[in-house]
Amino acid sequence: QLVESGGGFVQAGGSLRLSCAASGFTFRFYTMGWFRQAPGEAREFVATVTWGGGETSYTDSVKGRFTISRDNAKKMVYLQMNSLKPEDTAIYYCARARFQYVRSSGSASDFSSWGQGTQVTVSS
Numbered sequence: 001q002l003v004e005s006g007g008g009f010v011q012a013g014g015s016l017r018l019s020c021a022a023s024g025f026t027f028r029f030y031t032m033g034w035f036r037q038a039p040g041e042a043r044e045f046v047a048t049v050t051w052g053g054g055e056t057s058y059t060d061s062v063k064g065r066f067t068i069s070r071d072n073a074k075k076m077v078y079l080q081m082n083s084l085k086p087e088d089t090a091i092y093y094c095a096r097a098r099f100q101y102v103r104s105s106g107s108a109s110d111f112s113s114w115g116q117g118t119q120v121t122v123s124s
Contacts, residue, residue, distance in 0.1 A: 002094045007118030010084055014122070018079040020094030020115060028052070028072040031097040031104050033111055034079045036090035036120075045106035046092070047079060057106065061087075084122045091117040 006018040018034070033048040047058045047068035056068050067080040077094060095111035097104055104110040 002096060002113060002115035004092065004094050004115045004118040007092060007120045009121045009123065012085055012122055012124050014084050015080070015082045016084065016120060018081065018092055018094075018118060018120075020077045020079075022075045022077070022094075022096070025096065025113075026100075027075040029100040031102060031110075032068075032070060032077040033095045033097070033104060033106075034068060034077075035093045035095055035108060035111075036088075037093070037117075038090040041090075043093070043108055044090075045108070048104045048106060049077065050103055051101060055103065057104075059106065081120070084120075086122050086124045089120060089122050091119050093117045 001023045003021045031050050034046040035043050036046050037043040049056045049068045049070050053070050065083045070077045094115040096113040098112040
């Protein structure tokens with residue numbers, strides 16, 4: 001199970017930190033990711049972090065602004081979002097990779113478990 005929190009309403013230039021609490025599987029074995037979906041748009045890759053936290057990847061539009069991290073002891077994954085823009089407005093989803101010890105290229109098909117999402121709204 002994956003449960004996101006930390007979404008909300010923020011003005012452009014502001015920051016939010018999303019959290020995702022994991023349970024029901026061996027968290028430290030899996031790559032984790034964040035995706036987002038804006039109204040009328042397809043679900044979009046945001047960031048991934050490998051099972052040990054040593055490798056991260058980001059979509060180009062968030063590089064330098066967002067940071068993904070994880071705490072394997074707490075079974076948590078985070079997304080620190082700075083310098084937020086109105087185009088970052090979306091529902092943000094936490095996801096677990098389909099297989100253990102496998103990196104992701106950012107494709108949604110690499111992930112098999114999803115949270116319910118948390119809304120992020122950035123006003124101009």
